[in-house]
Amino acid sequence: MNWKQFFTSSVGKKFIMSLTGISLILFLVVHVGLNATIFANDNGEMFNKAAHFMGSTIVTRTLEIGLFLGILLHIIQGLVVTAENNSRRGKGYAVTYGNRGSKWYSRSMGLLGTLVLLFLIMHIAQFWVPSRITGLGEIAYADGKVLHNLYGEMLVVFQESLLVVVLYVLACISLAFHLMHGFHSAFRTLGVHNKKYLGMLEATGLWFSIIVCAGFASMPVAMYLGWVK
Numbered sequence: 001m002n003w004k005q006f007f008t009s010s011v012g013k014k015f016i017m018s019l020t021g022i023s024l025i026l027f028l029v030v031h032v033g034l035n036a037t038i039f040a041n042d043n044g045e046m047f048n049k050a051a052h053f054m055g056s057t058i059v060t061r062t063l064e065i066g067l068f069l070g071i072l073l074h075i076i077q078g079l080v081v082t083a084e085n086n087s088r089r090g091k092g093y094a095v096t097y098g099n100r101g102s103k104w105y106s107r108s109m110g111l112l113g114t115l116v117l118l119f120l121i122m123h124i125a126q127f128w129v130p131s132r133i134t135g136l137g138e139i140a141y142a143d144g145k146v147l148h149n150l151y152g153e154m155l156v157v158f159q160e161s162l163l164v165v166v167l168y169v170l171a172c173i174s175l176a177f178h179l180m181h182g183f184h185s186a187f188r189t190l191g192v193h194n195k196k197y198l199g200m201l202e203a204t205g206l207w208f209s210i211i212v213c214a215g216f217a218s219m220p221v222a223m224y225l226g227w228v229k
Contacts, residue, residue, distance in 0.1 A: 010084065013077045018186035020074040025183065025208075027067055032215045038228050044151025045141055052147045055131065075117060082110035105177035106185075112178040119171030126157055126164075158223040168220045176213035180206055 034054065037046040054060045105112060130136050131150050139149040158165055183205025184198060192198060222228050 010081070013081050014189045017074060017077045017081065018189040020070045020077070021182050021186045023067075023070050024074060025179070025186075028212055032212050035219050036215060038151065038154070038219060039222070041228055043229065044139075044149070044154075047151045048139065048147045048149060049141075049145070051131070051150045052145075071120070075113070078110065078113050082113075086110075103181065106181040109178060109181060112174050115174040116171060116178055119167070119174070122167070127153065154219075155223055158220040159226075162224065165220045165224045169217045172213040172217035175216070176209045179209035179213070183208060 034047070034050050037050055038044065040046045055064075127150065130153060131148060136148040136150060136153055138146050139152065140146045158168075184201040187201050188198065192201065
């Protein structure tokens, strides 16, 4: 089997999904850490400076391009694998095992991934497009730096619409369930089959999914309720 045959095979597609999935997991760690700086309650100074750093250096901008390519590849491969799995199932099994066979979110990765994709489109339109393309208002700080006020844009988006906040929270819940299966599944695809290690990965994936997604969900809620300024 040559490289082309491998990457177009079912195993190859899952392998690519695993690699891109792990890279996106690492991105989530960075992203939630950066966003958590809003809780410094310093009128967004720490957040805006961190966001400026992430968007102004050639290294981070290059990684950003890689991130978008990774997301696109992950989505495409996910849709292809889901379609192939559905076609193999045909009319389904004579006996439905439900959660005795696998967790419902393991069987719903396509749906959960689609919900996360729809949220991602909304998120990019609300924050990435203004910060990179259409432009944002600026704010000056005591050290003389004048930066794009992305924090102020977040306040506007989240404080003016309860619906947007609810959609963000629902998206975080969808992402959490998507990660609960995807976290350990990625390592299983890459060759981790030892029951001890798989058990550790499942537990780590569970807590990672809960903590990271709860962190993301807490931010729009905190802004809407005025807990941060």
